[in-house]
Amino acid sequence: MKRKFVFILSFFITACLLAGCSNYRELRDAAFIAGIGIDWLKEKQRYQITFQAFSPSPAGSSSSSGSGSGPPGSALFMAEGRTISEAARQASKKFSRMPDYSHVRIVIIGDDLAKSESLNFIFDVFERDANIRANIPVLIARGTSGKEVLSVIPATEHPVESINGKVKNSAKMQGENQATEVYQIINQLSSKGSEPTIGGISVVASKDPSSPNKKATKLSGMGIIKEGKLVGWLDGTKSKSISFLNNQIIQTNESIRCDSHQYTSVRITDSRSKIKVRMNSGRPEIVIHVNALGVLDEMLCNRKIMDYDVLHEYEQKTSNNILSHIRDGINQAKSQKSDIFGFGDILHRQHPEQWKKNENRWNDVFSKSKVSIHVNFNLHGTSMRIEPYPYK
Template identity: 40%
Template sequence: MIRVIIAVSMFALLLGGCSSYSELNKTAVIVGLGIDYDSKKNLYEVTFQAINPTEKSTSASAGRALPVVVFSSKGKTISEAARKSTERFSRENDYSHIAIIMIGEELARKAGINYLFDVFERDGRIRVNVPLMIAKKEKAKNVMNILPSIEDPAASLESKLKNSAQLLGETSYTKIYQVIAALESNGEEPVISGIGISGNVEQGLTKKNYEKLFYTHTQLNGLGMFKKGKLIGWIEGNKAKSVQIIKNTIKGSNLSLYCSKKNYTSLQLRYSKSKAKVIMRDNKPIITVNVKAIGVIDESLCNRNISSLSGIKSFEKEASSNYGKLIREGIDYAQDYKCDVFGFGEMLRKSNLKEWQKVQGKWEKTFPKAEVQVTVDFKIEGTGMRVQPYPF
């Protein structure tokens, strides 16, 4: 009898359907969002990148169309702009597959991002673990529409960001919820990776880009630093690595060590773990950063002997010095901008709330005066498949 009741109940559910059900041929699967700001009209422009089902199909016509379709609309809020998109596109937007959200530099600098993510937290259809990027010196609309030689534009951007963050360490795979947490903190400012356009923009917006060997492409470039929700500058190159090193989010990188005659030996970073501590002494922050790192020699362009322990030790000493130098340069750079992108203020709050309360309202002025001490212990655990370098 129980089995009969269960079977009848399931059949009734199937007949009843689902209130949130949408037919696939009436749905636009959005894979990327670009958000720009028109400061003259005080309007947000939202660009939607949707999968083109014709291109994705296996029919004979597949391959003739672009992989995505793009449409945009403007509004006083992001929600209004999204609803106005129905005037331009016939399908209902599905936001559950968004791979990347792009923010235009003008929006980041002039309007700021303090309230930008309110709509994402309120609307359960959009995940807050989606990565963010800043269109450097460009509109988000333009950067998102550059057609790569492979993959969809949104998928290409997300993959490029993830791979670069893991292999090079000069960018950060920053997600919405991480930026929201930093914005709500009084002791940490957010950083978001920047990306620009290399090549002819007009060519990159057309299918002709597929036909070029040297095609227009997007290129990652540094981390955008924010203060009070607004973009104030960029930290680039080795200095940018310091953010990931101190936050312990760095997965891999390289370190070039000078040999002789303008030649270098390259170390591949395999492991990096930092411990940072902040104390107050005579109303002045004392920041100590201790780092343990491990790497392997993956290329040698000089004749220095690395078959002996003494040869390896000399490289370890140089690696420790160079790694510590780039960390210190990154902190100095952030202090010049009066922008604590490392979260040292948050560390002080967690370790000593009483001391933090004394500087909470003036950490922006206190952080640049901090005394910084960096110690690095860098070990080399291998030389790859070869020990001795080629003779030069």
């Protein structure tokens, strides 16, 4: 009897597993959304949403369905609405297949929307919708719209994959344009001790003759957010300050002047920061210690790198470069009264009683802070060669 019961139970379990998922959908019935652009149409007082969609095509098919152009099987769909949700549902009138949001890879916020509308409301829909993942990277269309960014079609790859690749490469190789994901923005918008930064992307003239529309996308700074709105930008090496203070440096290069007109390149391979924040007479005192390591990866000067004085000079100049990036980034944030580095959160952890007295006016308090930065950089290698070639 017991053996018979086990057999029947095993049969039912197997039958349930073979039955498949209740929300199963044929691939040919789905349009997968890869990218979402969200813009604000001021003259209409409406949101405009742009979908970069793709659908599995039959073997050998190279046709593109939809209202826009793009790689085989992809298209742009646009719609308007009084809310983002309404605009998304209006777009369903243009889809011949059921939209699937489980493959969204990028969200682009238009410049006008980022400046005029609080991101708190924009990301409300992302937090409520269980069909959209919370780890999607977000960018701001600097000086343009999300629609315009998603309309740029690279010659050899999918538009969304092209943008994602640029973000990953810049973060990994330069320590700039770090990807900020939806859940990170939501967490920082909910915090009184930290403001988000969001990478920028611009549309520029393409120099590639094979580009279909003679346009290209280019990463452009990190947007400074205050109380949910875009208020300024960290450009160039200033944006490295975020990576250094958040311990996100994978590698980056510093060009060190070694004579009147030549430079030596140092590749930073590791960086760790420690930060202390406390209040002193109503003013925050922020003390930052950064320890970094790197290697010499290009030498254009006729200097003996193994001489202690030369080695120490390069280490000191690299330390000064790093210090300059961090100082300039913090000063830019202070001028915008936006604590994008999370110093308030650090004060909350280290001195909760001091934080409680200042949390409701922290951005104003932060703008008056005294910051001390200490950087120690050590060269631990010269790559595959020691002395410059040729050395005379």
